Amino acid sequence: MTNGVLQDQDRILLRRMADGDESALAALYDGWAERVHALATWILKDPDEAEDVVEETFWQAWRTAGRYDSNRGAGSTWLIMIARSRALDRLRARRRWTDWSDTPGNVGILRETTAGLTAMAPDAHSENVDRQAALAAALDGLPPDQRRVVDLAFFGGLSHSEIAEQTAEPLGTVKTRIRLAMQKLRQRLAFLREEGP
Amino acid sequence: MSQGLQHEEMQEKLPAAALEMLEVAELERLQAHLAGCPGCVQLLRQYRDAAVGLALQVPAGTTDPARSAAIRNRLIARVRSGREGRTARRPGVDRWLGWMVAAGLAGILLVHHSVHQTVDYGWLLSGVLTLVLVGVGLYARKQQRRAAELEDRGDRSRNL
Numbered sequence: 022m023t024n025g026v027l028q029d030q031d032r033i034l035l036r037r038m039a040d041g042d043e044s045a046l047a048a049l050y051d052g053w054a055e056r057v058h059a060l061a062t063w064i065l066k067d068p069d070e071a072e073d074v075v076e077e078t079f080w081q082a083w084r085t086a087g088r089y090d091s092n093r094g095a096g097s098t099w100l101i102m103i104a105r106s107r108a109l110d111r112l113r114a115r116r117r118w119t120d121w122s123d124t125p126g127n128v129g130i131l132r133e134t135t136a137g138l139t140a141m142a143p144d145a146h147s148e149n150v151d152r153q154a155a156l157a158a159a160l161d162g163l164p165p166d167q168r169r170v171v172d173l174a175f176f177g178g179l180s181h182s183e184i185a186e187q188t189a190e191p192l193g194t195v196k197t198r199i200r201l202a203m204q205k206l207r208q209r210l211a212f213l214r215e216e217g218p
Numbered sequence: 219m220s221q222g223l224q225h226e227e228m229q230e231k232l233p234a235a236a237l238e239m240l241e242v243a244e245l246e247r248l249q250a251h252l253a254g255c256p257g258c259v260q261l262l263r264q265y266r267d268a269a270v271g272l273a274l275q276v277p278a279g280t281t282d283p284a285r286s287a288a289i290r291n292r293l294i295a296r297v298r299s300g301r302e303g304r305t306a307r308r309p310g311v312d313r314w315l316g317w318m319v320a321a322g323l324a325g326i327l328l329v330h331h332s333v334h335q336t337v338d339y340g341w342l343l344s345g346v347l348t349l350v351l352v353g354v355g356l357y358a359r360k361q362q363r364r365a366a367e368l369e370d371r372g373d374r375s376r377n378l
Binding site: 043051054058075076098156157159172175176181203207 | 275281375
């Protein structure tokens with residue numbers, strides 16, 4: 022099965038959800054719950070709390086499926102970004118009580134795990150292995166300082182100024198690094214799209 | 219600012235937009251720009267795919283099938299009860315508003331009664347407590363709205 026077909030399936034499921042079809046929610050859950058749980062666990066470092074995020078994510082997807090615009094991105098992208106937001110909400114609430122610098126860092130750990138990505142057990146989306154390997158290579162190709170700021174932004178939900186504080190780098194440098202890292206990732210993944218970079 | 223310059227500036231914001239890092243004002247400006255720039259819409263989509271690629275790199279964990287099935291069942295139950303709730307509730311009417319107005323008036327009456335009649339500390343305390351409860355209720359509503367606004371902001375970022 023190709024990525025395009027999978028994306029079409031998600032899009033159709035979201036459209037059916039918007040029409041009130043609860044079996045579509047169940048199907049979307051079956052396809053993505055494990056992946057959403059893995060992301061939430063990665064962000065929160067707590068599998069039990071991650072289960073709450075899974076429920077919140079699919080509940081929000083159900084309530085707001087009508088607002089999903091397929092022209093703006095794949096259904097899976099939309100769903101994953103909801104999951105990330107819900108997990109980060111919890112992380113921020115927790116961070117009010119603890120110092121961010123005391124929490125386990127995501128940076129570096131993911132870099133190590135991506136190195137052995139192809140050896141990972143296939144999940145429900147094993148058709149995406151090529152894509153994941155390409156992503157792993159693209160991420161591995163980023164300079165460590167660029168990779169670090171992107172990790173802090175994506176998995177830590179930190180703002181530009183918070184990253185500047187965390188890394189003790191000037192704000193302008195942080196903004197530039199994020200922009201450059203994202204540009205590189207986009208360009209290196211260009212071959213996965215039909216159109217050019 | 220010329221259109222070319224503005225386009226360039228907006229294009230530079232796309233990576234941060236994909237990571238949902240923009241402030242509300244920046245988000246609004248970008249939203250206005252995207253409405254007339256299909257090229258930037260396409261580019262943002264590509265940046266967003268790259269950002270989500272980070273999430274897909276997270277190692278797949280192991281989930282307990284029984285717990286996962288329980289979440290699935292809870293979701294379906296919520297959908298069904300939500301549907302019933304939606305049909306039962308009158309649109310546009312806050313079901314707590316009437317109770318809060320009534321409680322507020324009762325609190326004021328109790329305080330008024332206990333001060334202007336023979337001073338009765340029991341009634342006075344009841345009145346003050348009622349008003350405090352109304353205050354807590356109002357604060358909770360404010361926080362609920364704030365949470366909804368934050369969710370809406372995330373929603374706007376995702377639907378740029």
